[in-house]
Amino acid sequence: MTEAKKHYRTCNLCEAMCGIEITVENEKISSIKGDAEDSFSRGHICPKAIALKDLYEDPDRIRKPMEKVDGEWRELSWDEAFDKVVARIQSLQAKHGNDALGVYLGNPNVHNTGSLLMSGSVLRALNTKNKFSATSVDQLPHHIVSWKLFGHQLRIPVPDIDNTDHFLIFGANPLASNGSIMSVADVKQRLKDVRKRGKVVVVDPRRTATAELADAHHFVRPGTDVLVLLAMLHVLFAEGLVNTGNVAKHFDQGPMSLADKFTEYSPEKVAPITGMSAAIIRDMVRDFCSAKAPVLYGRLGVSVQEFGTLSQYLIMLFNMLTGRLDSVGGLMFTKPAVDILAQSGRGNMGRFHSRVRGLPEFNGELPVAALAEEITTPGEGQIKGMILIAGNPVLSTPNGEQLDRAFKDLELQVAIDFYINESSRHADFILPPVSPLEREHYDVIFNVLAVRDNARYAKALFPRKADARHDWEILLSLRDRLQPPKGLKEKLSRQLLRSAGPAGLLTFLLRQGPYGGGLNPFKGLSLGKLKRSPHGVDLGALKPALPKGLYHRDRKIHLEAEFFLKDLARVDSKFFDNDGVPEKFLLIGRRDVRSNNSWLHNSHRLVKGKSRCTALINPLDAQALAIADGDMVKVSSRVGSVELAAQLSDEMMTGVISIPHGWGHSLSGTQWQTAEAHAGVSVNDLTDEMHIDELSGNAVLNGVPVTLESMSMNEAVSA
Numbered sequence: 001m002t003e004a005k006k007h008y009r010t011c012n013l014c015e016a017m018c019g020i021e022i023t024v025e026n027e028k029i030s031s032i033k034g035d036a037e038d039s040f041s042r043g044h045i046c047p048k049a050i051a052l053k054d055l056y057e058d059p060d061r062i063r064k065p066m067e068k069v070d071g072e073w074r075e076l077s078w079d080e081a082f083d084k085v086v087a088r089i090q091s092l093q094a095k096h097g098n099d100a101l102g103v104y105l106g107n108p109n110v111h112n113t114g115s116l117l118m119s120g121s122v123l124r125a126l127n128t129k130n131k132f133s134a135t136s137v138d139q140l141p142h143h144i145v146s147w148k149l150f151g152h153q154l155r156i157p158v159p160d161i162d163n164t165d166h167f168l169i170f171g172a173n174p175l176a177s178n179g180s181i182m183s184v185a186d187v188k189q190r191l192k193d194v195r196k197r198g199k200v201v202v203v204d205p206r207r208t209a210t211a212e213l214a215d216a217h218h219f220v221r222p223g224t225d226v227l228v229l230l231a232m233l234h235v236l237f238a239e240g241l242v243n244t245g246n247v248a249k250h251f252d253q254g255p256m257s258l259a260d261k262f263t264e265y266s267p268e269k270v271a272p273i274t275g276m277s278a279a280i281i282r283d284m285v286r287d288f289c290s291a292k293a294p295v296l297y298g299r300l301g302v303s304v305q306e307f308g309t310l311s312q313y314l315i316m317l318f319n320m321l322t323g324r325l326d327s328v329g330g331l332m333f334t335k336p337a338v339d340i341l342a343q344s345g346r347g348n349m350g351r352f353h354s355r356v357r358g359l360p361e362f363n364g365e366l367p368v369a370a371l372a373e374e375i376t377t378p379g380e381g382q383i384k385g386m387i388l389i390a391g392n393p394v395l396s397t398p399n400g401e402q403l404d405r406a407f408k409d410l411e412l413q414v415a416i417d418f419y420i421n422e423s424s425r426h427a428d429f430i431l432p433p434v435s436p437l438e439r440e441h442y443d444v445i446f447n448v449l450a451v452r453d454n455a456r457y458a459k460a461l462f463p464r465k466a467d468a469r470h471d472w473e474i475l476l477s478l479r480d481r482l483q484p485p486k487g488l489k490e491k492l493s494r495q496l497l498r499s500a501g502p503a504g505l506l507t508f509l510l511r512q513g514p515y516g517g518g519l520n521p522f523k524g525l526s527l528g529k530l531k532r533s534p535h536g537v538d539l540g541a542l543k544p545a546l547p548k549g550l551y552h553r554d555r556k557i558h559l560e561a562e563f564f565l566k567d568l569a570r571v572d573s574k575f576f577d578n579d580g581v582p583e584k585f586l587l588i589g590r591r592d593v594r595s596n597n598s599w600l601h602n603s604h605r606l607v608k609g610k611s612r613c614t615a616l617i618n619p620l621d622a623q624a625l626a627i628a629d630g631d632m633v634k635v636s637s638r639v640g641s642v643e644l645a646a647q648l649s650d651e652m653m654t655g656v657i658s659i660p661h662g663w664g665h666s667l668s669g670t671q672w673q674t675a676e677a678h679a680g681v682s683v684n685d686l687t688d689e690m691h692i693d694e695l696s697g698n699a700v701l702n703g704v705p706v707t708l709e710s711m712s713m714n715e716a717v718s719a
Ligand SMILES: Nc1nc2c(c(=O)[nH]1)N[C@H]1C(S)=C(S)[C@@H](COP(=O)(O)OP(=O)(O)OC[C@H]3O[C@@H](n4cnc5c(=O)[nH]c(N)nc54)[C@H](O)[C@@H]3O)O[C@H]1N2
Pocket: 105, 106, 107, 108, 109, 112, 134, 137, 138, 300, 389, 390, 391, 392, 393, 395, 396, 397, 416, 417, 418, 419, 421, 433, 436, 471, 589, 590, 596, 597, 598, 599, 660, 661, 662, 683, 684, 687, 701
C-alpha cells in the first residue's frame, strides 16, 4: 500500500468556492473533506463536494469522442472527430450562412478556468450572431444594471455579509444554493453571525431553510417584488429616510429628482396585489434605516421574473438612497487578484436583435427564450446547427419540450460535454472533456463576486490521460481548424498559448493584477506563491472602492432612471389596468443542496432517498382541490403540463406551487443510469418562452401562471 496523499483545491461545482482536502490512496480517492485551513471557506463543504469523486469514477461519463451513425454511437479518434466536426460546421455555414450555426454556453463554463480564459477565440471563429447562454435564464438583469450604473457588466457589488447587521434578502435561498452573486462559503454560520449583530429578514413566497433561520420571513406573491420595492422607495421618500451618505458625491445627477416616480406606489396600494401588508412594508423600511450597516440583496427569485431587471435596479437604487453602496456592511465591490474586468467587454445592448421576435442582444448574446423559434422559423439566418458547450437547455430553459423537438430536426448538433444529457442526446458528435479533478483550477469569475478577496490555485489532482482533452484544448483545436494560423508568427504564438495553457495565462494575469508585482517577477502575488499556498491566500475584507472603481469615463454612477423606469408603464398595465389578480396558481422553482441544476444526478449519493421532484403545495390549496400528500397532480400552463406527486407544506404561500428544475431525465437516449429511478419531470415544460422580462429578454421562471388538478381519480396514474 502506498502512502496516503493529500491534495487541496477549490470545489468548482457552485459559487461558494469551498476549499476541499482530497485524500488519495493507491490512485483512488479515499475521502473528500472540507479544508479547515482554507483561507476562504474555513472547512465548510456540502454533500456535492464528495460527488466530485463519483463524477471522476462514473463509468457512464464519456471519455472518448463519439459520433452518432445510423442512430448508434461509435467512438472515434480526436483528430478524426475534430476534422469531421469542423468540416460539417464549415459546410453548414457555407450552405446557409454563418448565423445558421447556433451556440449555447451552459453554466459550468464559468466554473471552468480553461474554458473561461480560452473560449473567446473559437467563438469569434464561428462568427455567428446566434449565441445564447444560461445568462438569460439567470443573472442578465444584474449585468444590465451594473453596465448602466457602474459602466461594466461585471462590476456587480456583493453583500458584505461579514459586516452587515441587517441582511434583507429577496428571492434567494443561500442555505440550499450556497450563495449566488455572493460567493460565500459557510453561509449558514455567517447568517447566524449576522443575527448576533442584528437581523436577517427574508422575503420569499416559500418559507425556505434560509427563511427558517432568519429573524423574520414575509411571504410575497411571486413576480410582485417590483411593487414591494417601489413601495419601499415610496416610503423612503415619503418618510424623509433618504440618506445617500458617502454615495451622494458619486451620482451623475441628484437622485432626489426621482421622488415623484414613486408617489403612486404607496404600500397601501400594492399590499393587496403583493400579499404583503402595508404595515410590514413600512416597518421593513424603517427597520432597515435604523440599522447601523444594513444591506438589501435580491437574487435569482427576483432576477427571473417578469420585472426582473427593473426589480434589480430598484434594489440597487434602494441601497444607494440609503447610503449602503460601497459602505462596510452594505453592497461592496471586490478587488480580485485576477482583474478579469480589464480583460472583458464592458457590455453592450441592442446592437442587433433576434431574427424572429426582435429581442435585443446583450454582450453579443441573444436571450435563450428565443432559441427554439430561431431553429423552427424558416428564412434567412435560420439556425440549422447547434454547438452545446456544457449546457442542457432542454431542461434549463423555458418551454424545454419545444426546444427538444426543435433540436431533433437540426442538420448538425455538436456537444462538448462528458454526459449525454437531454439536449446532447440529439447530437451527431460529442466531444467529452476531462472531469474537474483532472484539471487545474483558479476561480476567475467567482472571486469577482466573493465576500472576501482571496486567491487559490490548484493543479490537476490526476493528470489528464494521453487520450483525453481539456475543454480548452477542444476549443483551441476546433478554432485551429476553423481558422488556420495565417503565417509562421501566428502559428508560433498559438503553439505558445497551448503550451502555456491556463497556468501561463494566470501567471500573466496575476502579475498584472492589483496584487501582482507587474514587471518584477520577485514581487507581489504570483502563481508560484499560490502554488506554495495550498490553503489559499486571504486578501482581506472588502474595502470601499469609489470613485476609482467606476468604469464610466466621468467616474460617476449613472442613475439611468429613464432606461429603467420606462418599464413602469408595463408595471402599471400589468397590475393596475385590469381587474386585479388572476385566479390561477403561480409556479416558482426551488433548489436542493444535493442537486446542481440539471446534472450530478448520476451520483447515487446525491439522488438516493425519496424523490425530490415534487409539487410543493400549501395544505389549504390542496384541501380545496381534494389533494392529499403524495397524490399525483397535473400542473398545466400555456405551453404544457407535467404530472408529479404533491407534497403538502405550509412553508408555501397559498396560491403558489413550487417545482424544482433540472429534473425530467426520463427521456430516452440519455445516460443517467442512477437518475432513472428518480427521473422526475421538467418544470421547464411549464415555463413559457413567450413570457419574458421585456426590458432584458431574460426568461420568466418564477411567477408562471399554472392550473392544478388532482389525478387521484385517474386509474392510469394511481395504478
Ligand atoms: N425553471 C427553472 N429553470 C432554471 C433555473 C431555475 O431556477 N428554474 N435556473 C437557471 C439557472 S440559474 C441556470 S445557471 C441554468 C443552468 O442551465 P445549463 O447551464 O443549461 O445546465 P446545467 O444543468 O448546468 O448543464 C450542465 C451540463 O454541463 C456539463 N458539464 C459540467 N461540467 C462541465 C465541464 O467542465 N465541461 C463541459 N464541457 N461540460 C460540463 C454537464 O454534464 C451538464 O450536461 O438553469 C436555469 N434554469
